[in-house]
Amino acid sequence: MSSKSVLEHFTVPDDFQNGNTFKGKCMHCGTLISGSYKVTSNFVTHMKRKHRDLYILHSDQCLAVVKDKLSQVPTSSEPPCDQNSPPCKRAKNDDLFSFMPAPSVERKRNPSGISVSSEMDDYLSDNCIDMSKDPLLYWHSNCQRLPRLAKLAVQYLAIPATSAPVERLFSTAGKTFRPERCRLADGTFEKLMMVKCNGKMLK
Structure with missing residues (x-):
């Protein structure tokens, strides 16, 4: 809602002089709001808080008018820059991520040639060891067959450092x-x- 359109919802006194502050009476609720033609923030705030539906409706109408005007503008491609004219300015959004390295499409291959899911299935298919046996000995003997899980076992089955x-x-x-x-x-x-x-x- 522009400063001119918001004053359409307020009555201006007859003895008002341009540039001076006046008290406009709201046509919808009768509230007196102080302001001027240059400073209309109080009028806009009143419409937002007390008459929000009218404020939004008027804003939507203004937006529809702007869209209508923009739709009438012919869309044409930018003309090529003349050689004698200064160089065309580059748009801000052109090549926005030029400073970042290009993403690598190649992925690291598994050195053992076994996928993670296959390694997990192989581990789950093994029989459980006895409770009296040391689990670290099991992982030491199977570190070549289960390389990823063996690293996790060494990390999480180690004795915690405590005082x-x-x-x-x-x-x-x-x-x-x-x-x-x-x-x-x-x-x-x-x-x-x-x-x-x-x-x-x-x-």
Whole structure:
């Protein structure tokens, strides 16, 4: 909605002088809105908030008029640039991605010659190993047959790095080497810790 068309919905006082601020009365709700012919933002805001249907309808009509005018313009190809005239400007959207490298159509081939789905089917068709066996030994013996899955197994079946055993060792040492036993020799303390931590293996 243009500044001129929005004023069609407001009444202008008779003693209004061009360039001055006036209060226009809305023809639809009677609200007084301050503004001028140059500054019509208050009138447009009022139409958007209070009479949105009329605002959209008027905007659609303006858009239809613009489309009608554009449809009447003959579409012709751009004339070739004259040799004596300055060079034609290149459109902004021409060769937009010229700075980017061309996508590679070639894909990396599987060095083993086995597809991923075939490797997965081969793994799922194997029998399950016993619970007492080490799964890393299975993957070590089948790393040539299942190269991709073997890499994943080494990554996810490895022992996680944790400080829990070390913290548990310090806790046990604190219970053994108390202030009442501060005269323990280093060798005696080391033997006590060895028996305490590895007592299950000695049984």
